[in-house]
Amino acid sequence: MPTFLLGNRIEREPNxxxxxxxSSAVHPQVYWGLRTYGPYDKGISSVRLGIISPQSRMDQVxxxxxxxxxxxxxxxxxxxxxxxSNLDVVVEMPVNSTEVSSYEDKCWAFVKSSDPSExxxxxxYIPKTSRYFSNTPYYRSKAILASEGYSSQMITDSTFxxxxxxxxxxxSAIYAxxxxxxxxxxxxxxxxxxxxxxxxxxxxxxxxxxxxxxxxVGYVNVFDSYGKWMFFEGTAKSYEEGKIFEQLKELLSKAFxxxxxxKRFRPKNVVIHYYKRWGKEETDSVIKILDELLGDFNVxxxxxxxxxxxxxxxxxxxxxxxxxxxxxxxGENAIxxxxxxxxxxxxxxxxTPKLLHVVSRMQHPSKFIEMEDLALQILSLTKLDWATxxxxxxxxxxLLFSREIAYLTAVVSEQEWKSIIRxxxxxxxxxxxxxx
Amino acid sequence: xxxxxxxxxEPDVFKVxxxxxxFFRINYKLGKIFIWESDPKEKIGIGKTIFxxxxxxxxxxxxxxxxxxxxxxxxxxxxxxxxxxxxxxxKYMFKGDYRAYKIENQVEHPHKDIFSIFEGFEFRxxxxxxxxxxxxxxxIILRANCSLGQLTEKGAPVDQLSDFSVxxxxxxxxxxxxxxxxxxxxxxxQKADDGEIVxxxxxxxxxxxxxxxxxxxxxxxxxxxxxxxxxxxxxxxxFDLVGLQRKLSFLDSKxxxxxxxxxxxxxxxxxxxxxxxxxxxxxxxxxxxxxxVIRL
Numbered sequence: 001m002p003t004f005l006l007g008n009r010i011e012r013e014p015n016x017x018x019x020x021x022x023s024s025a026v027h028p029q030v031y032w033g034l035r036t037y038g039p040y041d042k043g044i045s046s047v048r049l050g051i052i053s054p055q056s057r058m059d060q061v062x063x064x065x066x067x068x069x070x071x072x073x074x075x076x077x078x079x080x081x082x083x084x085s086n087l088d089v090v091v092e093m094p095v096n097s098t099e100v101s102s103y104e105d106k107c108w109a110f111v112k113s114s115d116p117s118e119x120x121x122x123x124x125y126i127p128k129t130s131r132y133f134s135n136t137p138y139y140r141s142k143a144i145l146a147s148e149g150y151s152s153q154m155i156t157d158s159t160f161x162x163x164x165x166x167x168x169x170x171x172s173a174i175y176a177x178x179x180x181x182x183x184x185x186x187x188x189x190x191x192x193x194x195x196x197x198x199x200x201x202x203x204x205x206x207x208x209x210x211x212x213x214x215x216x217v218g219y220v221n222v223f224d225s226y227g228k229w230m231f232f233e234g235t236a237k238s239y240e241e242g243k244i245f246e247q248l249k250e251l252l253s254k255a256f257x258x259x260x261x262x263k264r265f266r267p268k269n270v271v272i273h274y275y276k277r278w279g280k281e282e283t284d285s286v287i288k289i290l291d292e293l294l295g296d297f298n299v300x301x302x303x304x305x306x307x308x309x310x311x312x313x314x315x316x317x318x319x320x321x322x323x324x325x326x327x328x329x330x331g332e333n334a335i336x337x338x339x340x341x342x343x344x345x346x347x348x349x350x351x352t353p354k355l356l357h358v359v360s361r362m363q364h365p366s367k368f369i370e371m372e373d374l375a376l377q378i379l380s381l382t383k384l385d386w387a388t389x390x391x392x393x394x395x396x397x398x399l400l401f402s403r404e405i406a407y408l409t410a411v412v413s414e415q416e417w418k419s420i421i422r423x424x425x426x427x428x429x430x431x432x433x434x435x436x
Numbered sequence: 437x438x439x440x441x442x443x444x445x446e447p448d449v450f451k452v453x454x455x456x457x458x459f460f461r462i463n464y465k466l467g468k469i470f471i472w473e474s475d476p477k478e479k480i481g482i483g484k485t486i487f488x489x490x491x492x493x494x495x496x497x498x499x500x501x502x503x504x505x506x507x508x509x510x511x512x513x514x515x516x517x518x519x520x521x522x523x524x525x526x527k528y529m530f531k532g533d534y535r536a537y538k539i540e541n542q543v544e545h546p547h548k549d550i551f552s553i554f555e556g557f558e559f560r561x562x563x564x565x566x567x568x569x570x571x572x573x574x575x576i577i578l579r580a581n582c583s584l585g586q587l588t589e590k591g592a593p594v595d596q597l598s599d600f601s602v603x604x605x606x607x608x609x610x611x612x613x614x615x616x617x618x619x620x621x622x623x624x625x626q627k628a629d630d631g632e633i634v635x636x637x638x639x640x641x642x643x644x645x646x647x648x649x650x651x652x653x654x655x656x657x658x659x660x661x662x663x664x665x666x667x668x669x670x671x672x673x674x675f676d677l678v679g680l681q682r683k684l685s686f687l688d689s690k691x692x693x694x695x696x697x698x699x700x701x702x703x704x705x706x707x708x709x710x711x712x713x714x715x716x717x718x719x720x721x722x723x724x725x726x727x728x729v730i731r732l
Contacts, residue, residue, distance in 0.1 A: 002449050003461045003567060007730040132662040135599040309458070309534075309558040309573035312730055313697045316454040320694030328457060328730045330564050336457075341693075351687045352696045 007312075008335075008372065010325035013345055014380040015186035017226070026186045029345055030389040031168065033183060034082045035075075041181035042084045047174060050091040050114060050150075052106055052141070053125035058094055060160065061125055065089060068171055075167050082168070083175045083182070090119060098127045103137040107144040116149035116428055120178035128156040134411040142435075143412045147419035151177035151434040168389040176386035179432050181228060185380050188225040190373045191298075193267035194259055195223040195381075197398030198274050200247055200282070202409040204238050204417060215240065217409050217417055218247040221401045222255050224263065227384045229397065231258055231430045232405075234421045238414045245285045252289050258430075269368060270299045271377070273398035277303050278361040287364055298368040301361040304378065304399050306354050310336050317342045321353050324392070327375050333360040335371055339382050339394050346392040354394060387436040404435045455730035458700050459562065459569040460723055462515060467718030469510065470494050470501035483521050484716070486513045495717030512568050515721055516561045518714045519570070526710060531659075534558055537577045543684065547675055550587075551664050552579045555684065557703050570723060572707070574699045576684045578659040582667075584623060585635055585653035591671045594635065598622040601658035604639060604650045617642045623652060701727070 012028075018037035019025035027033035053061045065087050071078030079085055091114055095106045103126065110122065122145055126137040138154055145152045153174050159166045172182050189195070200218040219234035233254040235247050260266050270290065274282075278301045290297050310330075312322040321341035322328075328336045334357065341353040358378055360371065369377075381396030395403070409417065419425060472492040476485055485494040488510055495514065497503065506514070520533070528536045537556025545553065558575040561568060584602070588594055600620055608614040618639040626649075628634045635652035657663050665677045686692040686699075704725055714721040 002453065002726055003459075003569070003724070003728045004731045005457060005459070005564060005728050007455065007732040009732060130662040130666075132660055133599060133666075309560060309571055309575070311458040311573055311693075311696065311700075312455065313458075313693050314455045315450065315694070315697075317693075319691045320697055322455065322693070322730075326732070330562070350692070351685065352693045 005328050005330070007326060007328040008375070009323070009327070010376055010379055013325070013343075014376070014383060016183045016383060017186045018183050020181075020184075023186075029391050030172075030183060030383070031391075034168070034172075034389070038082060038084045039175065039180055039182045040184050044083075044085045044175070044178055044180045047079075047085055047087050047178040047180075048090045048118065048120045049087055049174075050093070050110060050119045050122040051089060051125075052093045052095060052103070052110055052122060054098060055094040055096075057125045058092065061123065061155070062089065064155070064160070064163075064170075065123075068167060072163075072167055074164050075171070079171055079175075083171060083180065085175065085178075085180070087174065095125075098137065100135055100137055100140055103141050104144060107141050111145065111148035111150065114150075116425075119150060121174050122150050122152045123174070124152055124154050126154050126156055128158055131407060139408065139411040142408065143416050146408075146429065146434055147412075147416045147425070149425040149428040151429065151432045153177060165389070169387065172389055173387040173436060176436070177432050177434060182386050183384075184226040184228040185384070189227065189377045189380060191269050191369050192225050192271050192377065193265075193269045194256075194271075195225075195227070195377075195398065196252075196255060196270070196272045197221040197223070197402045198251070198272050199402040199406060200244060200251075201241070202406050204409060204412065204414050215414060216247075218251055219402075219405055219409075220251045220255050221398065221405075222259060223381075223384075223398065227381055227397065229384070229386070229401070229433055230262065232401075232433070232435070233258070233426075233430060234405075234417070236418070236421050238417060244281055245288075248282070248285050249289050252286070252293060256293050266294060268294070268297055270294075270297055271302060271369065272299065273302050273304055273396065273402075275304055275399050275402055277305070277359075283362050283364075298363065298365070300363045300369050300374075302374065303359045303361055304396065305357045305359075306395070308357050310355055310357060311352060312336060312338065312355060314342070319349065321349065322355070324353075325379055327358075329371070330357070333371065334358065335375060337375060337378060339379060340392050343392065346390070349392065356395070385436070386433060401433065401436065408435060449726045449729065453729045453731075455732065456697070456727040457571075457730055458573055458697070459564070459571050459728045460704055460725070461728065462561070462568040462570050463722050463724065464511070464515065464568070465718075465720040466511075467495055467716075467720075468497065468503055469506040469514070470497040471504045472498070472501045474500070476501065483517075486510070486517050488513050495719060508563050508566065508568065512561050512563055514716075514719075515568060515714065518716050518719075518721070519559075519561070519711065522711050522714055529554075531556075531577050531579070534560060535575055535577055537575075543680070545675070545680065547668065547673060548581065550580070550582045550668060550671075550673070551659070551677070552581055553577070553677075553680070553684070554579070557700075564728075569728065572700055572704055574696060574703060576681055578661060578664065578681070580656045580659045580664060582656070583653045584620075584637060584655045584657065585651070587657075587667060587671060588623070588635060588652065592667060593670060594623050594625070596670055597637075600663050601642075601660075602637070602639060602655050603658065604637070604648075604655040606648075606650070606654070617658075618648070620655070621647070701725075 015026045018033040025037035129136040204215045215238035222230045322338040323341045324343040337356045382393045384397040537554040541555045543553045554577040556577045560571045602620045621638040637655045686695045712723040
């Protein structure tokens with residue numbers, strides 16, 4: 001007699017909405033949604049671009065921008081059709097070499113000679129490097145530009161090698177970083193007013209810091225009930241270990257204040273995604289803070305982890321993958337969920353699906369979200385990465401965005417972090433997903 | 437529809453079901469468990485005790501111990517410990533606590549002076565529905581064989597060796613050598629007392645966050661494919677390590693999940709015959725070779 005585990009499936013891909021004034025502008029796939037309806041928020045007619053690139057590649061970059069505006073066979077009608085906007089180059093700055101120091105010098109020259117209110121996104125052509133290495137043109141350019149209030153979009157040789165689909169991914173990321181909203185979920189997530197992707201105790205760069213005590217930062221990305229990314233908030237200063245309560249209080253106070261100002265209501269159902277395991281000290285602290293901030297509330301502490309060896313297979317599927325949207329219960333409050341297994345919306349898959357281990361660690365004061373609703377919530381959130389039109393994204397955007405920022409915090413200096421969070425920069429960057 | 441080849445398991449769960457996890461039920465004959473007031477390793481020897489929620493438990497008793505009825509978590513912890521010990525006794529090597537491999541499963545390649553690559557597996561024990569399950573997943577293990585000192589002798593430019601994680605061998609207060617992880621800030625040339633120029637590494641110790649200076653022959657690069665790949669290119673060796681790792685991880689296969697599943701069954705078959713049953717105290721622990729079935 002075999003040992004059984006129960007499983008379940010989400011029957012239908014969640015739909016996306018592509019026009020905030022037309023509730024019928026829906027499609028389950030980003031590509032067809034944008035091609036048919038354009039973006040959700042049609043308020044940006046021009047995206048002002050700065051370019052930092054080796055001189056030898058400058059013409060190639062400008063040709064790319066021209067093609068994005070005019071359109072391609074995959075992207076007929078280009079930016080105007082897909083995003084209702086044009087890309088306009090306002091500053092060009094050639095780099096002398098592909099050394100890190102050249103990029104650092106040029107980025108500093110760029111920020112000194114430009115005004116972030118006049119440049120929406122800086123397009124930086126860099127050599128391709130592994131994420132493993134921190135001292136690279138990618139991270140140094142991103143950190144310097146962000147610390148002065150600029151969103152940036154990196155392009156590499158591989159952008160040009162796979163232009164067919166790179167165009168749309170690039171266009172979408174540029175549009176989002178300019179402050180546009182490409183798409184949201186068609187339907188609200190059940191029993192969620194505010195969704196937080198939180199990250200605490202992230203180590204700040206070792207290299208750029210003096211002293212012998214580790215310094216940490218925390219941040220939070222805030223999403224509404226339609227999964228729309230609203231803003232980013234970070235702790236103003238780095239801090240030493242063991243100051244969880246203070247940093248959580250700072251982050252949550254800022255997040256709820258801003259949410260209430262924008263949405264004009266105080267959220268009641270709060271769901272917090274965390275890519276680590278929730279500790280008791282953390283959950284106790286959050287409850288205490290929410291008692292002070294909200295009074296009447298429900299809060300769900302969800303951890304989403306993929307650093308485990310758990311796998312599920314389906315031998316009825318040609319490649320053996322457990323289909324997207326299917327999940328197995330590892331307990332009353334835990335599931336293993338497939339987001340990159342077999343699906344009819346994407347033909348190409350790579351490797352064995354790395355499943356998401358989703359645990360509802362605690363719901364306070366009582367359960368207000370069922371695991372099945374949580375599974376749908378997480379699958380829906382895999383469709384909201386504005387940096388890609390790919391139909392198959394593994395991680396929910398709460399986790400993905402936290403990770404992107406974690407990569408950056410590991411390489412920026414304390415001074416750069418402080419600059420990114422300071423009020424005048426925060427006013428520009430907090431509403432743009434500059435880190436994607 | 438193609439099903440998993442199941443010659444290994446005749447009475448055939450694979451003919452009846454299609455969805456499986458990489459979890460395998462652990463069955464056990466319950467023995468006695470004792471709680472000790474303090475660490476009993478001096479009295480009963482090492483490897484017989486677990487430390488769980490602030491208390492010492494063993495399958496062996498003694499004057500300062502009393503028998504208890506163990507909960508499932510204690511049993512799981514005890515079985516996991518004994519499984520790990522048995523693997524070690526059978527000459528399995530470990531990377532971390534949960535990744536095991538055998539030297540004989542080394543993958544052949546021409547740069548063994550720089551790194552080794554092994555086909556191994558990762559495991560966990562979990563409790564689901566009151567059952568203890570062993571999770572097994574194939575895993576490729578990479579090991580750096582060459583110190584930074586040796587790399588410079590092979591031609592790696594000293595000024596390029598910086599900004600990556602390393603492991604270094606340091607004498608511990610007890611006089612033993614221990615491996616410490618840190619971040620390489622750079623490599624510098626220093627004059628030794630005898631006037632000879634030696635290479636030293638400036639390292640930020642990940643544990644203490646203090647900066648240390650360590651001889652380059654005691655420092656090894658982190659075993660990450662991206663890093664080893666970069667170091668190979670720095671000493672002028674052309675080899676696609678990342679490509680090899682992709683191949684061994686089934687990433688380039690069109691039936692990636694199916695291949696990984698079959699490899700998992702192969703590993704479990706070997707564990708079942710080679711490692712199980714585990715016998716300790718009055719316990720006898722066995723592993724089911726058939727994976728858990730997922731029922732939608």
